Amino acid sequence: MAQVLVKCGVKRVKGWLYFIDKKGNVARVQMARAGVRTSKRQEVVVKCGVRREDGYLYFLDKKGNVARTKMARGGRKRKKKAKKKAKKKTVKRKAKKKVAKRKPKKKAKKKTVKRKAKKKTTKRKKPAKRRRR
Numbered sequence: 001m002a003q004v005l006v007k008c009g010v011k012r013v014k015g016w017l018y019f020i021d022k023k024g025n026v027a028r029v030q031m032a033r034a035g036v037r038t039s040k041r042q043e044v045v046v047k048c049g050v051r052r053e054d055g056y057l058y059f060l061d062k063k064g065n066v067a068r069t070k071m072a073r074g075g076r077k078r079k080k081k082a083k084k085k086a087k088k089k090t091v092k093r094k095a096k097k098k099v100a101k102r103k104p105k106k107k108a109k110k111k112t113v114k115r116k117a118k119k120k121t122t123k124r125k126k127p128a129k130r131r132r133r
Helices: none
Strands: 003-006 016-020 026-030 043-046 056-060 066-070
Touching (some): 016 056
Antiparallel strands (some): 016 026, 026 043, 056 066
16 A cells, blocks of 8 residues: 655646656656647646655655555565375276287398499690790
């Protein structure tokens, strides 16, 4: 739950964004809309002077009061579900007939024949004739 720090009772106007500025005052800025140019200048609505502490989130609540709440860091720790042990069912098994396993036939290896390498004879080219200039 949020803790109310200052009762301001700020009335909100449509099209404005309300927030707590760095000095701890309630301020507002015109919201950006498509195709409309807005000024980015902050307007102080109420001077509160709220001093901030680490670990808290400061905001303007629905009634227009300055409130704070503890920041959620790292989420909430969940309870671990207990693992259920699966019961082993006893199943009657049929007796298997013994079948003689056949051994695969061995393939005959091909005999490799070594051939003599032929000597390559190259024809010699005649030297090119020199052209005179």
